[in-house]
Amino acid sequence: MSDILGYKGKRVIVSGCFSGMGEATAKLLLSLGAEVHGFDFKDVDLPLASFNKVDLRDPATIEAGVAAVGGKIDALFNCAGLPGGGGFHPLDTMKVNFLGTRHLTEQVVPLMADKGAIISIASTGGLGWSRRIPVHMQLLQTQGFQDGLAWCEANLDQVAEGYAFSKEAVIVWTQFMGAQLIKKGIRINCSLPSPTQTPMMATFHATSGKDVVDAAAEPLGRYTTPEEQAGPLVLINSDLAGVVNGIVLPVDGGFMGGLATGQVDISKMMGGAKRQS
Incomplete structure (x- = not known):
């Protein structure tokens, strides 16, 4: 079979490769x-x-990891993440889902040449991003991990439980950086998975409620698999998608389309959000 995706011999980094989508992507x-x-x-x-x-x-471990790999990097897959709903401290969730992800990306970009590609996993849980663009732009103006963390500490009312805000931040950051990095020949995109059967699912059920999670799995009617989420990540970072840049790609079995056309009952999800508050 021809190497239509162009990965043979390419040097790539996958964060969060222990389990779930990251492990499936690495495989x-x-x-x-x-x-x-x-x-x-x-x-x-x-x-x-x-x-x-x-x-x-811990930004020091991020910097040490990138230095240990060294050399040219062709693609970065930001797959590491923490679930929301109060399962982890909000600032830990922000660090892993956005601040650390951004810091890792900033360390890798100088190692990328023309045709570099980056993709991050956001979430359908970050759909409120468009209502808070001015707030997220404040966060994006921070320089480095510690400056970003200080902003989050000063704006805990916006961060809330951490998950939704962190995923919104990934979405806005992706779109913002798409217009910046492409000038260097580097593409950046993100995906919006619907509920996926990973080790984090138990935490989502415990903190957000199974009914709320199930509502986000419509109209597909089931959770996706890590392998089903890995495929689009690998495709978008491939040579085949060479001008796909700055996109927020739903990988959700039709959830976004159903939501836009009134076929998904968003009230179940909103009800769950109100119970948490």
């Missing part, structure tokens, strides 16, 4: 002949080119 990239370098907080049992223990809450 798919390995099968396509990529040289895969993994980052995670937990040790990984995959035949990677290298593995570095990285905690996205």
Whole structure:
């Protein structure tokens, strides 16, 4: 089979490769002949080119991990994340889902040449981004991990439980950076998965409620698999998608379309949000 996606011999980094979507992404990239370098907080049992223990809450480990990989990087897959609903401290959720992800990306970009590609996992839980663009632009104006964290600490009313705001931030940041990085020949995009059967699902059920999570799985009527989410990530970062840039890609079995056309009952999800508050 021809290497239509263009990954053979490419050097890629996958964060969050221990389980879930990140693990599925790393496995798919390995099968396509990529040289895969993994980052995670937990040790990984995959035949990677290298593995570095990285905690996205700690910028020093991010910098050490990127330095250890070194050389040219062709693609970055930001798959690490924490669930919401109060399962983790809001600032930890912000650090992993946005601040650490942004810091990792900023460390990798100088190692990318023309035709570099970045994709991050956001969420349908970040759909409120368009109502808070001015707030998110304040966060995007911060420089570096610590400056961003200080902004979050000063704006805990906006951060709230952390998950929705962090995913909104990924969405706005992706669109903002798309217009910046493309001038260097580097693309950046993000995906919006619907509920996916990963180890985090138990936390989502416990903190947000199964009914709320199930409502976000319509009209597909089931949770997606990590493999179903990994495929679009790999496609968007591939040579085949060479001018796809700054997009927010729903990977949700029709949830966004159903929502836009009134076929998804959003009140169940809103009800769950009200119970948490």
